[in-house]
Amino acid sequence: MKRSHHAEKSTGKGDPQCFKGEAGPAKFKVGDRVRIKNLPDIFYTRCQVYTRGAEGTVAVVTHESPAPEDEAWDNTDKPEWFYIVRFKQKDLWSDYPSAYPNDSVQTEFSERWLEKA
Amino acid sequence: MSSSSRENVMRHIDLVGQLQPALHRPQHAPYPDAIDHALFRAYMRTSHDVGGEPDIPIRWEEKQEEQWEVNTYVTCECLAWRGIWNAEERRRRQNVDLGQTQYLGLPYYGRWLLSAARIMVDKQHVTLTELINKIEEVKKRHEKKSPR
Amino acid sequence: MAEKHKAAPMVDEVSDFEILEAAVRELAIEKGLFTADDHRRFTEFAHSIGPLPAARLVAKAWLDPKFKKLALEDGVKASLQVGIDWLNPTGFGTPSDYTDLRVLEDTAKVKHVVVCTLCSCYPRPILGHSPEWYRTPNYRRRLVRWPRQVLAEFGLQLPADVEIRVEDSNQKCRFMVLPMRPAGTDGWSEEQLASIVTRDCMIGVALPHPDRKQDDKRPIHPAVHPIQHDHGHDHAHGH
Numbered sequence: 189m190k191r192s193h194h195a196e197k198s199t200g201k202g203d204p205q206c207f208k209g210e211a212g213p214a215k216f217k218v219g220d221r222v223r224i225k226n227l228p229d230i231f232y233t234r235c236q237v238y239t240r241g242a243e244g245t246v247a248v249v250t251h252e253s254p255a256p257e258d259e260a261w262d263n264t265d266k267p268e269w270f271y272i273v274r275f276k277q278k279d280l281w282s283d284y285p286s287a288y289p290n291d292s293v294q295t296e297f298s299e300r301w302l303e304k305a
Numbered sequence: 306m307s308s309s310s311r312e313n314v315m316r317h318i319d320l321v322g323q324l325q326p327a328l329h330r331p332q333h334a335p336y337p338d339a340i341d342h343a344l345f346r347a348y349m350r351t352s353h354d355v356g357g358e359p360d361i362p363i364r365w366e367e368k369q370e371e372q373w374e375v376n377t378y379v380t381c382e383c384l385a386w387r388g389i390w391n392a393e394e395r396r397r398r399q400n401v402d403l404g405q406t407q408y409l410g411l412p413y414y415g416r417w418l419l420s421a422a423r424i425m426v427d428k429q430h431v432t433l434t435e436l437i438n439k440i441e442e443v444k445k446r447h448e449k450k451s452p453r
Numbered sequence: 454m455a456e457k458h459k460a461a462p463m464v465d466e467v468s469d470f471e472i473l474e475a476a477v478r479e480l481a482i483e484k485g486l487f488t489a490d491d492h493r494r495f496t497e498f499a500h501s502i503g504p505l506p507a508a509r510l511v512a513k514a515w516l517d518p519k520f521k522k523l524a525l526e527d528g529v530k531a532s533l534q535v536g537i538d539w540l541n542p543t544g545f546g547t548p549s550d551y552t553d554l555r556v557l558e559d560t561a562k563v564k565h566v567v568v569c570t571l572c573s574c575y576p577r578p579i580l581g582h583s584p585e586w587y588r589t590p591n592y593r594r595r596l597v598r599w600p601r602q603v604l605a606e607f608g609l610q611l612p613a614d615v616e617i618r619v620e621d622s623n624q625k626c627r628f629m630v631l632p633m634r635p636a637g638t639d640g641w642s643e644e645q646l647a648s649i650v651t652r653d654c655m656i657g658v659a660l661p662h663p664d665r666k667q668d669d670k671r672p673i674h675p676a677v678h679p680i681q682h683d684h685g686h687d688h689a690h691g692h
Binding site for chain 1 (some may be wrong): 554615620
């Protein structure tokens with residue numbers, strides 16, 4: 189049985205480590221204010237609808253990997269940088285209780301979903 | 306077909322009539338001009354994306370795993386180990402491709418299992434005929450072991 | 454009440470899932486997609502994992518600032534010191550779990566809690582199998598928006614000035630929480646400390662306490678056909 193390109197490539201390195209060095213320079217850095225784009229929803233994404241259009245701060249530049257929209261059909265040609273972005277709860281949910289102004293959510297995005305805020 | 310299997314068919318039709326894959330409308334499969342941007346987006350929603358949806362508190366429980374659930378987990382991992390699918394394909398198939406009704410209606414590992422069956426057929430490792438025959442074979446084997 | 458709507462447990466001798474599971478597994482082996490031995494080896498792995506290595510990682514980090522620094526910088530490397538090699542058993546990990554462990558450090562001002570709103574991402578190699586409630590749409594729907602309510606249901610109430618930071622684990626990183634070391638544990642050994650770091654503490658829905666060696670007792674939904682293996686412990690329950 190022929191193994192997929194992906195299984196061969198990640199053996200001995202792990203995933204996402206096997207894509208290291210393939211995405212070029214990262215566009216954002218820790219501390220940058222970013223807004224989540226509202227790209228069309230069709231078939232698949234890992235970018236949650238609740239984050240769309242919201243502004244947050246880059247907390248971690250994590251790793252390089254193909255975007256889920258590509259890798260979900262086994263296309264690994266164009267890795268991107270990934271970022272953990274931190275949002276204030278009140279910037280996500282307008283009804284979040286003001287008694288807890290520091291509460292936050294953080295989640296991860298491929299670079300295509302981010303623009304400078 | 307025996308009369309009891311006809312009764313099963315009738316019960317099935319009653320049951321699937323209660324499934325809610327879409328907004329309930331007198332006419333399903335509406336005319337194109339009934340779908341505005343908001344409805345289009347709602348129908349294109351990927352079934353796994355549930356964060357922030359309102360829900361009521363439930364009782365938090367632990368669950369003992371069924372033997373078939375562990376077997377399913379292992380089968381899915383072995384398919385990945387041997388390069389039949391990657392983890393992102395799995396997530397798409399297990400959580401989105403099967404559609405809202407099955408997504409919410411079936412157990413967690415039931416979805417894993419269906420997606421494992423599906424990838425073998427989709428990538429032409431087995432034909433659907435072979436899968437159907439194998440299911441029949443396993444069923445018969447069990448009936449022989451424990452006749453009802 | 455939610456229970457009222459719950460379906461009665463299935464009483465069929467053999468469920469449709471059991472039949473389909475056997476069919477898929479047997480076909481995959483017959484067609485050479487993987488071998489029976491692959492399946493057996495991975496099953497052994499599946500039975501061997503649990504939350505203990507993660508608890509040891511936490512205890513070590515509490516005792517050794519240098520190790521803590523490593524754990525926060527490189528979770529995969531730190532895991533080796535508690536016996537977990539993320540590349541096992543396949544050479545590239547537990548395929549569904551990827552291999553980028555991130556350790557989230559709680560402080561007096563920040564409390565982390567983990568969810569995967571899109572599926573059930575969880576660091577199985579070091580924390581074992583995820584609990585069923587973690588996989589439910591209910592937990593996934595509510596935690597990112599009503600974290601204080603959900604945590605209160607788990608028995609955890611936190612002051613308003615503590616930032617509750619929900620980590621929605623949605624890509625290739627895997628997360629575990631490094632909770633704060635509780636008072637009353639001065640002079641404890643690594644083993645003693647590890648014994649109070651339960652699974653729920655590392656998901657973030659509980660805090661370690663010197664008197665608590667187990668997660669809160671919850672009702673257990675029993676299996677109709679539970680796991681048969683000779684390891685003498687039931688991994689589905691964690692510890």
